[in-house]
Amino acid sequence: MIAFSWGFFVGAAVFLLILPTKWVIAVMAAAVFHEICHILTVNILGGRILKMEIQFCGCRIDTAP
Numbered sequence: 001m002i003a004f005s006w007g008f009f010v011g012a013a014v015f016l017l018i019l020p021t022k023w024v025i026a027v028m029a030a031a032v033f034h035e036i037c038h039i040l041t042v043n044i045l046g047g048r049i050l051k052m053e054i055q056f057c058g059c060r061i062d063t064a065p
Helices: 006-018 021-044
Strands: 002-004 048-055 058-064
Touching: 002 006, 006 021, 006 048, 021 048, 021 058
Parallel strands: 002 048
Antiparallel strands: 048 058
């Protein structure tokens, strides 16, 4: 299950208002790549992802061994 907190949308909206769009896209792309690496690591080590919550200050990933 993937969930988004309201803070994520508020933060993204503020960033889009005050920063150039290219910067926002670059930051979002880097964050997505970073989280994909966490997901791959969990899968490689044999874990299972139960829930992923995307927040303004990061991403919370709940796993099961």
